[in-house]
Amino acid sequence: MAKKQFKSESKRILDLMIGSIYTHREIFLRELISNASDAIDKLCYIALTDDKIGLTRDDFKIELAVDRENRTLTVSDNGVGMTAEELESNLGVIARSGSLKFRSELEAQAGGGEKPADMDIIGQFGVGFYSAFMVSKNVRVLSRAYGADSANVWESSGPDGYTISPAEREACGTDVIMELKDDAEDESFAEFLEEYTLHSLIKKYSDYIRWPIIMDVTKSRRVEGEPDKDGKPAVNWEDYTERETINSRVPIWQRPKSEVTDEACFEFFREQFGAESDPAAVIRVSAEGAAVSYKAMLFIPSKAPYDYFTREYEPGLRLYASGVLIMEKCDALLPEYFRFVRGVVDSADLSLNISRETLQHDRQLKTIASNLEKKVRSELSRLLEQEREKYAEFYAAFGLQLKYGLLSDYGAHAEKLRELLLFWSPAQEKLITLSEYVKNMPEEQKYIYYACGSGAAALDKLPQAEPLRAKGYDVLYMTDDIDDFAARALGAIDGKELRSVTGDDLGLTGDEEARELEQSESDNRELLDFIKESLGGRISEARLSARLVSAPACLTAKGGVTLEMERYFNTIKTESPETVRAERVMELNASHAVFAALKRAYETDRDKAAKYAEMLYGQSVLMAGLPLDDVSRFCEVVSELTA
Ligand code: ADP
DSSP states (O other): OOOOOOHHHHHHHHHHHHHOOOOTTTTHHHHHHHHHHHHHHHHHHHTTOOOOOOOOOGGEHHHHHHHHETTTEEEEEEEEOOHHHHHHHSSSSSOOHHHHHHHHHHHHHHSSSSSSGGGGGGGGGOOHHHHHHHTEEEEEEEEEETSOEOOOOOOEESSSSSEEEEEEESSSEEEEEEEOOBBTTTTTTTGGOOOOHHHHHHHHTTTOOOOOOOEEEEEEEEEEEOOEEEEEEEEEEEEEEEEEESOOOOOOSSSOOSSSOOOHHHHHHHHHHOOOSOOOOEEEEEESSSSSOOOEEEEEEEOOOTTTSSSTOOOOOEETTTTEEEEEGGGSSSSSSGTTOEEEEEETTSSSTTOOOHHHOHHHHHHHHHHHHHHHHHHHHHHHOOHHHHHHHHHHHHHHHHHHHHHHHGTTTTHHGGGGGGGTTTTTTTEEOOHHHHHOTTTOSSSEEEEEESSSSHHHHOGGGGHHHHOOOOOEESSSSHHHHHHHSOBBBBBBBEETBBOEEEEEEEOHHHHHHHHHHHHTTTHHHHHHTTTTTSEEEEEEOOSSSSSEEEEEEEESSSSHHHHHHHHHHOSOOOOOEEEEEEOOTTTSSSHHHHHHHHHHHHHHHHHHHHHHHHHHHHHTOOOSHHHHHHHHHHHHHOO
């Protein structure tokens, strides 16, 4: 029989399919099962109006059969089938836009042709029927169309063409018979003859196809053997096979909420997403909209996977179109700041051959993504309000992620996210939100105060916070590296701005006090200038402090760079060797004994006065959690002054 030629597009795709080294070739099974399921859908639809079909819903099935001797794997369905013309037009040309897309992607990846394409992309495309050639050296499609009284077989061994000839098939439907490629040293195709492999591929990709997927399953049973010499019957085991439905058919996220316990959802989460602990929350969505209808089951984990803050972690939700898995991790469905969310989205309105690029622009997907973002946010708020302990556990794992989110996109999400942040309140001895802070503020308090540092122990002793505490104002502790940046992105909460206790203005002094301070500063002007000079450019200003109570001096910063930023930038390695430096201000406590001693020395012994300045500066630097420029010089000065 004369061989027919594939249309040129098809031929090229086949070439690529056959020649490339794939990591995802296993998806051929998903594609064939999905085609079989579509064919059954079509016949099922016809059956609604045609009672001559003689099949009821329960008769429809997809079957897998293995013939080890001949190395064939067969996928059969009792769906609509194809006529000879349909075999020709459906399988002789590339029907799917996804396949075309796939081809150009593949060619782009293969680049100059030096190395074979890395096939990571393949799982993202609906590549259709031709994917059978990734694993087969010969494919036969035996099909009998609904309403026809004869069958035909389409056969091809690859790009050089195909034949179509008359054949026998008892009833309508299709068998795709794949003769697997020969095993090579580093590649096994025989694995697709293994019950275990097929079983797990069905579970992985097609578990939720609504028609039963049936295959032989090997089981073991007890049989009684001949009695032994004591008359006791010997017990033997024998293997036998049984036809079994492998897929669970109705996915957990498709079942009504009332029928699925939280425990079942949690188990699904642990099993499917490799989590070790229960999630903090599960979100069920069933949306019927004009733009798109879909179901979703999302999980907010309570612990971060070990690789969460590394490049290895891949965010995204599992995306199904009518129960067929089309993408394992679709990141277009989640904003970056919720990248910890796991789960599935299933919509009948999406096409199977959606690709990563088209996804970004897909209107329906955008609608879903924006709804899901709101759902996640409101669930987090609910946890925060109603299940604080659980929220705290979640927050310990992902709070940092939310803070990064606050800073991303130039602070565009700050308003949405800031209500989800928690900070340690030493006054209440627990983590609180900014709103909770504001609610507890004494009436006259103007700002929300915070202190950044490496830990509560150091912050408890921060001299800058003393006057605030004296007034009964709480000071929130921010102990993550990015907190100082995050604090700046927070904006005002209920009209109250945030102020760092190490900033240059706490906004505490009343008019009267401010005047007094100014007076006292001008009285001490010469001394203050002397201090600045003797420290030789290490501070940009020395001033008298309105805030210090028991400490003799402290450092603050003016301008855009805070002390916390300085500390942060100098701990991370940047490309430029320059160090980031805050504009340091040394504040002195005029009512402290050391200040008095400094003042006396200034009048009688300038050398000694300079040493006092040096010592106070060193103390302030240490209290701010910054390193000393010259440790031995500092020690010398302290010893000399106390000798
Ligand atoms: P797609 O399924 O996206 O259309 P395929 O290349 O997988 O692309 O299949 C091409 C066409 O072949 C299908 O549209 C369908 O009409 C037909 N087809 C494939 N498999 C079957 C089957 N098992 N039964 C009936 N028709 C089939």
